[in-house]
Amino acid sequence: MSIPSPTVVSRDISTIVALRGVEKDFANGVRALDHLDLDVKAGEFVSVLGPSGCGKSTALRIIAGLSPPTVGAVEWPGGPVPIGFVFQEPTLMPWADISGNVQLPLKLAGNVDPMAVAQALDRVGLKNFAQSYPRELSGGMKMRASIARALVTEPQLILMDEPFASLDEITRFKLNNDLLALWRDLGRTVIFVTHSVFESVYLSQRIVVMTPRPGRVFTQIAIDAPYPRDELFRTSPEYGAFCRRVAEALGKAMAGGVA
Amino acid sequence: MSARALRVGLPIVVLALVVFCWDLLVRAFAIPPYVLPSPGLVLATLIADAGLLWRSLLVTLTLTFEGFLLAAVGGILLAIAFNQWRLVDYSLYPYAVILQVTPIVAIAPLLLIYLPQPLAVLVCAWIVAFFPVLANTTLGLNSVDHNLLALFELYKASRWQVLWNLKLPSALPQMLTGLRIAGGLSLIGAVVAEIAAGSAGAGSGLAYRIAESGYRLNIPRMFAALLLLSLAGVAIFFALSAISYLALRRWHESAIDRER
Numbered sequence: 001m002s003i004p005s006p007t008v009v010s011r012d013i014s015t016i017v018a019l020r021g022v023e024k025d026f027a028n029g030v031r032a033l034d035h036l037d038l039d040v041k042a043g044e045f046v047s048v049l050g051p052s053g054c055g056k057s058t059a060l061r062i063i064a065g066l067s068p069p070t071v072g073a074v075e076w077p078g079g080p081v082p083i084g085f086v087f088q089e090p091t092l093m094p095w096a097d098i099s100g101n102v103q104l105p106l107k108l109a110g111n112v113d114p115m116a117v118a119q120a121l122d123r124v125g126l127k128n129f130a131q132s133y134p135r136e137l138s139g140g141m142k143m144r145a146s147i148a149r150a151l152v153t154e155p156q157l158i159l160m161d162e163p164f165a166s167l168d169e170i171t172r173f174k175l176n177n178d179l180l181a182l183w184r185d186l187g188r189t190v191i192f193v194t195h196s197v198f199e200s201v202y203l204s205q206r207i208v209v210m211t212p213r214p215g216r217v218f219t220q221i222a223i224d225a226p227y228p229r230d231e232l233f234r235t236s237p238e239y240g241a242f243c244r245r246v247a248e249a250l251g252k253a254m255a256g257g258v259a
Numbered sequence: 260m261s262a263r264a265l266r267v268g269l270p271i272v273v274l275a276l277v278v279f280c281w282d283l284l285v286r287a288f289a290i291p292p293y294v295l296p297s298p299g300l301v302l303a304t305l306i307a308d309a310g311l312l313w314r315s316l317l318v319t320l321t322l323t324f325e326g327f328l329l330a331a332v333g334g335i336l337l338a339i340a341f342n343q344w345r346l347v348d349y350s351l352y353p354y355a356v357i358l359q360v361t362p363i364v365a366i367a368p369l370l371l372i373y374l375p376q377p378l379a380v381l382v383c384a385w386i387v388a389f390f391p392v393l394a395n396t397t398l399g400l401n402s403v404d405h406n407l408l409a410l411f412e413l414y415k416a417s418r419w420q421v422l423w424n425l426k427l428p429s430a431l432p433q434m435l436t437g438l439r440i441a442g443g444l445s446l447i448g449a450v451v452a453e454i455a456a457g458s459a460g461a462g463s464g465l466a467y468r469i470a471e472s473g474y475r476l477n478i479p480r481m482f483a484a485l486l487l488l489s490l491a492g493v494a495i496f497f498a499l500s501a502i503s504y505l506a507l508r509r510w511h512e513s514a515i516d517r518e519r
Contacts, residue, residue, distance in 0.1 A: 061409070087409075091407055104424070
């Protein structure tokens with residue numbers, strides 16, 4: 001069985017973060033990740049695609065420092081960078097209003113900056129909802145607030161763990177577009193975990209397809225369609241062809257076959 | 260009629276009916292007041308003995324309130340200690356349970372031997388009231404959203420930042436439930452201790468008045484004192500419910516009306 005090794009193993013400064021031979025065993029004996037190698041370049045939009053239980057969320061948590069790898073290392077060639085994390089759920093504090101939620105990372109760092117909060121809310125289109133409580137907002141708006149909170153510290157690297165999985169399709173498309181616009185405007189690096197072939201093709205420059213149980217990189221596919229991408233791209237034959245390629249790769253990864 | 264009017268109106272109708280039947284019963288069978296006083300007589304006694312009963316009420320309420328405060332502070336602080344240091348939890352939790360499950364009526368006479376009466380009453384009020392605060396607050400502190408904990412960890416929040424900004428607000432609904440239960444229980448604890456002290460005590464709490472009136476066959480005063488006690492209990496319940504509502508009305512589902 002020949003699993004292709006990840007393409008890039010160079011160590012230039014443009015790599016913002018790299019996983020080197022990362023393995024993760026949980027206390028119950030389950031091996032979540034098995035020798036994972038992954039390089040992410042500064043400014044890149046990378047999606048990690050795989051079925052549920054393939055360890056893609058675990059990989060994201062390891063990059064964020066929320067979970068230590070059992071074996072292997074997370075390398076930061078240019079030194080550690082500030083990170084923003086968006087969870088699968090909005091994960092807002094119900095007792096605080098939206099502005100209080102977005103402000104949290106600054107408050108914990110001891111430098112409350114109302115301007116930064118206002119700017120972050122403006123970027124995600126929630127300017128008029130600063131005083132609202134999470135329960136008063138729709139699922140999509142809560143997710144926007146969650147993204148604003150991740151942006152408020154001006155992080156270099158934004159990690160997103162299936163952030164739109166629980167949203168309806170219309171809202172998801174809208175947030176996909178807004179996320180791409182933000183990524184273009186801000187020029188940050190995004191690692192986006194998803195189980196949706198269509199979402200990953202639409203958003204990313206590169207898709208990392210993972211195998212389930214244990215998780216490892218099966219193959220990587222470059223999506224070299226130009227940005228800005230919009231509804232025209234979403235309905236183009238080119239998009240369809242990419243989706244077919246990625247879906248085939250995912251199918252093989254799940255069957256444990258050869259790329 | 261609106262649901263709100265029904266909720267207020269129906270209990271009043273029931274009360275009026277009960278009082279009316281009670282009065283009817285006393286008149287129809289000419290029941291003597293030392294067996295069952297009429298509602299009118301109870302009310303008259305309440306007014307006639309107002310000064311005495313009021314002073315007694317204040318004594319009981321003061322001790323209840325002090326017991327409640329100690330239980331609230333002690334219960335919350337101990338819950339925080341349990342949450343922060345597992346060894347404290349392991350060491351003390353069994354004894355908190357033992358204090359709770361041992362009937363207070365059985366502990367009260369013992370306390371009265373070792374402590375001056377007001378202090379014994381206070382300790383009784385504290386013992387029964389503190390466990391629900393402890394148990395509920397502990398549950399709340401341990402039920403924090405794991406993703407929010409991860410978020411705080413990501414931003415390198417200190418342990419005290421996590422406690423102050425995440426765990427305590429998150430535990431507030433459970434904590435308030437504990438306090439609401441504790442309010443009623445501290446009154447019960449105080450009354451039990453006063454009754455246990457009985458006529459031997461020098462105290463003059465409302466429960467002591469009930470016991471004393473019983474010995475003297477002053478049944479109308481017994482009823483009047485009992486009425487005051489239960490009114491005090493109701494007042495405590497409503498006060499704590501109001502505090503709970505005010506604290507949670509902006510965000511917690513329990514305090515928000517469902518819209519249809």
